[in-house]
Amino acid sequence: MSKTSHKLFELRAEWLFLFILIMAFTACKNKKENSVKEAVLIISPDNEGINVPDGFGVIKVADSLGAPRHIAVNSNGGVYLKLRKPIDGEGIIYLEDEDGDGIADSKKGFADYGGTGMFLDENYLYASSDEEIFRYKLNSEGLVVDPGKPDTLVTKLVAGRTHATKSFTLDTARNIYVNIGAYSNACQEKDRTLGSPGMMPCAILDSAGGIWKFSADKMKQSYSEGKRYATGLRNVVGLDWNYNLNKLVVTQHGRDQLSTLYPDLYDSETSANLPAETMYIINEGDDAGWPYIYYDQFQNKKILSPEYGGDGKKTAGENAIDPIATFPAHMAPNALLFYTGDMFPEEYKNGAFIAFHGSWNRAPEKQNGFLVAFVPFKNGKPSGEWQVFADGFAGLEEVYSPSEAEHRPTGLAQGPDGSLYVSDDSGGSLFRIVYNKN
Numbered sequence: 001m002s003k004t005s006h007k008l009f010e011l012r013a014e015w016l017f018l019f020i021l022i023m024a025f026t027a028c029k030n031k032k033e034n035s036v037k038e039a040v041l042i043i044s045p046d047n048e049g050i051n052v053p054d055g056f057g058v059i060k061v062a063d064s065l066g067a068p069r070h071i072a073v074n075s076n077g078g079v080y081l082k083l084r085k086p087i088d089g090e091g092i093i094y095l096e097d098e099d100g101d102g103i104a105d106s107k108k109g110f111a112d113y114g115g116t117g118m119f120l121d122e123n124y125l126y127a128s129s130d131e132e133i134f135r136y137k138l139n140s141e142g143l144v145v146d147p148g149k150p151d152t153l154v155t156k157l158v159a160g161r162t163h164a165t166k167s168f169t170l171d172t173a174r175n176i177y178v179n180i181g182a183y184s185n186a187c188q189e190k191d192r193t194l195g196s197p198g199m200m201p202c203a204i205l206d207s208a209g210g211i212w213k214f215s216a217d218k219m220k221q222s223y224s225e226g227k228r229y230a231t232g233l234r235n236v237v238g239l240d241w242n243y244n245l246n247k248l249v250v251t252q253h254g255r256d257q258l259s260t261l262y263p264d265l266y267d268s269e270t271s272a273n274l275p276a277e278t279m280y281i282i283n284e285g286d287d288a289g290w291p292y293i294y295y296d297q298f299q300n301k302k303i304l305s306p307e308y309g310g311d312g313k314k315t316a317g318e319n320a321i322d323p324i325a326t327f328p329a330h331m332a333p334n335a336l337l338f339y340t341g342d343m344f345p346e347e348y349k350n351g352a353f354i355a356f357h358g359s360w361n362r363a364p365e366k367q368n369g370f371l372v373a374f375v376p377f378k379n380g381k382p383s384g385e386w387q388v389f390a391d392g393f394a395g396l397e398e399v400y401s402p403s404e405a406e407h408r409p410t411g412l413a414q415g416p417d418g419s420l421y422v423s424d425d426s427g428g429s430l431f432r433i434v435y436n437k438n
Helices: 003-038 268-273
Strands: 056-062 068-073 079-087 090-096 106-110 118-120 124-128 133-137 151-154 168-170 175-180 210-215 227-231 236-242 247-252 277-282 293-296 301-304 325-327 333-338 352-356 371-375 387-390 409-414 420-424 429-435
Touching (some): 068 118, 068 420, 079 118, 079 124, 090 124, 151 175, 151 210, 175 236, 247 333, 277 352
Parallel strands (some): 236 333
Antiparallel strands (some): 068 079, 079 090, 133 151, 168 175, 175 210, 210 227, 277 325, 409 420, 420 429
């Protein structure tokens, strides 16, 4: 054989070997993809004790997660969870379902800080501690590239003894809207103290009790680089950007202890049922009225707070915005999500899901909440009364202390297929609600 023929033979052999490798890789890849496509979601036979409408099913994605708060799902279905407190130095957990059955097969963690807030876009994962907001670069598969070196976008925010968590969301112009909760119940001179008057004006509002706006592309911003976007909001844990309205929508935790602090004006039953938890559409410069007023859903009026001379009947807050929806007292709306998916029936499209964490201060009445509610929307506004979408999380018919609840809904996220994820910071679980019209 000539040298030329020998070289030609070797070249053909190399190409044949390369072709075999490519075919083998393609076959394995197709086999994996087909196995995922053929995988069947494992719906719990009893929906994990959670009551959902006909046609819906519940999957327990994972448990023993600690106290997961807000959550986000990437385009591949991987789930990021923000833990209230880190476990073994890991304050963010990432779960993956590798075989397509709906149950997480792998878990990774990073970020040595606790918190609540979380948001995901195409390029970054955002997460908050009680004082800062961080940004993590993502690769094309939606995975964090360098978990040990996040950008610090916002820092040195007020974190009081109460309402310290920093929930936030982003708009389409890459602005961050962060809740800085009031470190007080009703801005009394002595917080939660019988007979203590309200501060006038409320000094807390200079750095808390509202929504602050920052850029998603600037480093180490604080109050001087940001802007107070809205005020008079006691504590907003659930908030979302409504893309139809192109506006911020929030759900507020109303005040506590009317009968404890003013027993001559309110009895325990009234206190258990007032004030309303409220939903607002927020425009820049809005004032929702806290601490000077609260919203009475039975009178459908803004009522002057007793700390400022109110008696349960006097109205006030003429310049304060009105809620677009109200809910029973003390249910603690901890997450808000506008549904844009295609899995659920058409009536859910563009409507609002709300995770209610459940009450602690309705005694001696039974506690309330521990559910996911739905508010239908049309043309950017509620088009009907709120309704219970999923309940039974507490695991009990009657709950008299939140510590008795098996699960407490805290975070919401929409999966790429349109399914709804619900985190639970009491039982440490992650649930996924799916719909099958057949």
